[in-house]
Amino acid sequence: MSSEVTVTLGASRRVVPRGTAVRDVLLDGNKRRDIVAARVNGKLVDLSRALEEDATVEPVTADSPEGIDILRHSTAHLMAMAVQELYPGTQVTIGPTIEDGFYYDFAPKAPFTVEDLPKIEARMRELAKANLRVERIEVPRDEAIGKFQAMGERYKVEILQDIPEQTVSIYRQGEWMDLCRGPHVPSTGYIKAFKLLNVAGAYWRGDEHNAMLSRIYGTAFASKEALEEHLKLLELARQRDHRKLGREMGLFLFDPLSPGSPFFLPRGAIVYNELIVYMRRLYRRYGFDEVITPQVFKNDLWKTSGHWEFFRENMFLTSDEESAGAEPNYAFKPMNCPGHTVIFAAEKRSYRDLPLRLADFGRLHRNERSGTLHGLERVRSMAQDDAHIFCTPEQIESEVDLNLRMVREVYASLGFEAVEFKLATMPAEHMGSEEQWRENEAKLGNALSRNGLQWEENPGEGAFYGPKIEIYVPDALKRKWQVATIQLDYNLPERFDLSYTTAAGSEARPVMIHRAILGSLERFIGVLIEHTGGVFPFWLAPEQVRVLSLSEKVEGYASEVAQLVKREGFRASADLRNEKLGFKVREAELGKVPYMVVVGEREAEARTVSLRMLRGAKNEAMSLEGLVRRLKDEPLPG
RNA sequence: GCCACCCUAGCUCAGUCGGUAGAGCAGCUGAUUCGUAAUCAGCAGGUCGUCGGUUCGAAUCCGACGGGUGGCUCCA
Numbered sequence: 145m146s147s148e149v150t151v152t153l154g155a156s157r158r159v160v161p162r163g164t165a166v167r168d169v170l171l172d173g174n175k176r177r178d179i180v181a182a183r184v185n186g187k188l189v190d191l192s193r194a195l196e197e198d199a200t201v202e203p204v205t206a207d208s209p210e211g212i213d214i215l216r217h218s219t220a221h222l223m224a225m226a227v228q229e230l231y232p233g234t235q236v237t238i239g240p241t242i243e244d245g246f247y248y249d250f251a252p253k254a255p256f257t258v259e260d261l262p263k264i265e266a267r268m269r270e271l272a273k274a275n276l277r278v279e280r281i282e283v284p285r286d287e288a289i290g291k292f293q294a295m296g297e298r299y300k301v302e303i304l305q306d307i308p309e310q311t312v313s314i315y316r317q318g319e320w321m322d323l324c325r326g327p328h329v330p331s332t333g334y335i336k337a338f339k340l341l342n343v344a345g346a347y348w349r350g351d352e353h354n355a356m357l358s359r360i361y362g363t364a365f366a367s368k369e370a371l372e373e374h375l376k377l378l379e380l381a382r383q384r385d386h387r388k389l390g391r392e393m394g395l396f397l398f399d400p401l402s403p404g405s406p407f408f409l410p411r412g413a414i415v416y417n418e419l420i421v422y423m424r425r426l427y428r429r430y431g432f433d434e435v436i437t438p439q440v441f442k443n444d445l446w447k448t449s450g451h452w453e454f455f456r457e458n459m460f461l462t463s464d465e466e467s468a469g470a471e472p473n474y475a476f477k478p479m480n481c482p483g484h485t486v487i488f489a490a491e492k493r494s495y496r497d498l499p500l501r502l503a504d505f506g507r508l509h510r511n512e513r514s515g516t517l518h519g520l521e522r523v524r525s526m527a528q529d530d531a532h533i534f535c536t537p538e539q540i541e542s543e544v545d546l547n548l549r550m551v552r553e554v555y556a557s558l559g560f561e562a563v564e565f566k567l568a569t570m571p572a573e574h575m576g577s578e579e580q581w582r583e584n585e586a587k588l589g590n591a592l593s594r595n596g597l598q599w600e601e602n603p604g605e606g607a608f609y610g611p612k613i614e615i616y617v618p619d620a621l622k623r624k625w626q627v628a629t630i631q632l633d634y635n636l637p638e639r640f641d642l643s644y645t646t647a648a649g650s651e652a653r654p655v656m657i658h659r660a661i662l663g664s665l666e667r668f669i670g671v672l673i674e675h676t677g678g679v680f681p682f683w684l685a686p687e688q689v690r691v692l693s694l695s696e697k698v699e700g701y702a703s704e705v706a707q708l709v710k711r712e713g714f715r716a717s718a719d720l721r722n723e724k725l726g727f728k729v730r731e732a733e734l735g736k737v738p739y740m741v742v743v744g745e746r747e748a749e750a751r752t753v754s755l756r757m758l759r760g761a762k763n764e765a766m767s768l769e770g771l772v773r774r775l776k777d778e779p780l781p782g
Numbered sequence: 783g784c785c786a787c788c789c790u791a792g793c794u795c796a797g798u799c800g801g802u803a804g805a806g807c808a809g810c811u812g813a814u815u816c817g818u819a820a821u822c823a824g825c826a827g828g829u830c831g832u833c834g835g836u837u838c839g840a841a842u843c844c845g846a847c848g849g850g851u852g853g854c855u856c857c858a
Contacts, residue, residue: 247853255785344853345785352855356785359853387851391793400831400849458856479858508858513783514849516856528858605857614858626858664858695815722815730819744817756818763818 152200160195167191167330170203178366179203180211180218180334181327188214190280190327206334206366213241218278218329219268219338219364220246225320226267227252227360236322237299237348237357243622244374245363249346251299255358261340264360268338275333276317280326288312288323299348337371338364384620386673387519393678393736395669395686396520404517404524406666411686414715415672416665418684420505423529423662425782430550432503432531437483439507440474448639449482450575451475454608458510476509481633481658484532485640488654493644498654499535499543505665506530520670521625528664533657534642540655544591544613544630547659551615551628552595554661557781560675564616564624565597568605575609575635584632585611609635612658620674627663627671632656678736679758682778689716689775690737691753692728694744701748705741705768712772733758741771 151158151169160169166182166189182189183202188210195201204211220239228234231252239248250256283291285304291314292300300323304312315324317332329335340362348354365371382388390396395412398405408416427434440462446452451459461472477483484502493500505527512524533543555563567589570581588611592599599613606612615628633656636642643651662668672680682688689709693702699720706718719728725742732740740756742763747753753771756763766774 257786259787342852343786346854347784350854352784356854358785361853398850403849510857513856515783515785515854517850522857526858530858607857629858660858662858667858692818694817697815724815724821725817727820728818733819740818742818746817754818761818 149195150198151195152198154202162196163194165191166193166195166201169195169201177334178205178207180206180329181214183210188327190278191330192280193327207370212364212366214327215329215335215366216241216246216364217324218332219335219362220248221278221315221317221322221324221328222268222271222332222335222338223264223340223360223362224248224250224322225317226264226271228320230264230267235297235299238303239322245341245361247346247359247361249348249357249359251348251355252358255345255356256343256360258343261343261360265338265340268335271318272332272335274318275331277331278328279316280328281314281316281321282311283314285310285312288314292323335364337366337368338362339371339375378621381620381622384674384677385519386521386619386670389673389678390520390670392734393686395673398519402525403514404512404522406520406523406525412669414686415669415680415684419662419665419668420529422683422782423503423505426550426554426661427503429782430501430546432501434503434505435484435487437480437487437504437506438477440476441483443473443475445482445486446475449485449636450609450639451478451482454573454575455479458512460509460511477506478508478510479658480504480506480508480528480530481532481636481656482640485636485642485656488534488642489640493534493642493654495536495644495646495652497534498644499533499539501531501533503529503531508664520666520673521619523664523666526664526666528660529662530658530660533659534637534644534654535657536644536652537655540587540632540657541591543657544588544632545595547630547657547661548591548595548597548613550661551630553782555615555617555628558672558681560617562618565592565599566602566605566614566616567592567599568602568607568612568614570611571604571606571608573608574606576638580634581606581611584634588613588630588632607631607633607658609633610658615663617671617675619671625667625671627668628661629659629663631658633658679738680736681781682738683780685736685738686715687717687735687737688714689739689741690732690735691716691718691741691743692725692732693718693720694725694742696722697745698743698748701751702743705743705753705771708768709741709772709775712775714775729756739775 147162148159149162151160153169166184170179170182181204182191183204184199206212206215224236224239227250233253235251237249237251285307289301289304312323313326314321315326315328340360342361344359345356346359348357363374365374394409396406396408443452455478459478460476462474463472464474467473487502507527509525512522516522535543569585592613602614610631610633612629612631614626616624616626618624636656637654642654644654646652691702691706693699702718702720706716709716729740736758738758742754742756752765752767754763754765755771
């Protein structure tokens, strides 16, 4: 074995003694704090890592995606160190980086509160200033177990026991150490721009049967400026919160008398109904038939469907006189599917009837746990643009394709770019055989790939009756919400003993596909508000045109213009109040009315209007016919 | 449901050490008749989320409950 190794650094190549630290070839004596780690033969390593073989070495800077991740992870360690110093007896668990930051879960003697954060932050700053060396130590796994056991860190011991490798790495800074894969920044002085954001409860390993830990969220950036910018962005996102905009724009409200169930006000109901109108147009084109089905069903239906066994916790139960004060004998529907099987089974079906696509905007009620409710994005009362497709096994692929096309059309026309596709696979609690599940998962995965869509697996997240394609879009704070879904189901047809007559005259079992494109209209509207900042496309705007009169003298003309626009089928109003124009413009801007039509004596005289578009600085004079033409030219999707 | 926090006028928020509440906006009334993001003045509006406790006295301290916020979990 040679005592030297060849290092490739960009275009140059050098020979250095074996065991030379990455830092020495990369920094060459320069004090550069922007390089936090290195990539050696493609693997991320510490700057202190010794080169033991020929290698290509690349610097990882703090502002690169990998670099910022390392910086945040090191910040999480710094936080854990500060916490354990300040609160002796607190155990550490895990502290990963997440999008835009990091968190660390602790098992403290008493849960942390936000008041603890400044103190922890202050200690972190001291520790950063001390510029402690961050050292990687590799030890046999069993030795590490003994070490952490001695430290009383039973969560770390549990983690170690699940690690298959015989050697593990520990990172030490000062007296403090933590089990960690690394890499990390060379010393705590690298950590300059960070902030602790909030505290939250979190179960150990995400399982509610386990202990409740105390989680602290924070973030770190390569520079103070980048941190400031991020905090500003968070603030802007809060401005776009659909709950805030919904109240300000008069779209909906919530009342403690029905927690988690929105009241859509006249303006919000317009958005709601226009979305339904849009979907109905698509249904005609894509071949769906709309049905209207009951709100409550006897328990027998839910017992047959499996909801009684798998979904009862989430159902609102109710009774009629037959229950005679005993157990509730009815339940509000949480899903439309069982009701649709009733329609399918009501007639003798033939292969000629398939695919049968039944769409339903029926209201659904789900008793979601109180802590999960979140504005319009998680509600207890909702309607979906729901449909169930009954088809032959051979039709599955073309039906899934049809719905994927529909998903793409809808999200493209509404301007959503960040759409994520996932394939949710068999959950622990499920109906049907594993073999059937795997086969169906493959079918959905193939459909996604066939349609040229990027997708990831979401293991164990399928519905209890089948695997599903889930489509996610983000809200203002980048939280991802599932909107559309396409689910394969062999189980309900089995449970309801559904059948159709084949061409050969035999009886066969249909397959059901559950699907929604917008998903819950409530959630979709919530996400749409945040996506658009409340500035809806023209066709969805609750108020499309507002005529602003300049003075009492033109009241009549202003009303006439508004009437004309209304007769043409647009949602319009006239602001005839005795207010200054600037004030009326301001209110229309805040109300996000796309067309502001200003009329004064000049316009009344010439029978014209002065058009000001929302967020548009200049105004345009035009005839009444010109205005109507402009409105009619506004695009309508579908 | 669990952990932390919050709840004062329709909305956004002040309210010191425990001494029975205050602003801006919105609303109402009046004046102003106005050219592209806030005209002026006056009036009215609150059992301080609810219930209980501590105290001579509670918006303020403690507890329970309700609702909400951020997470966990669940899920469209």
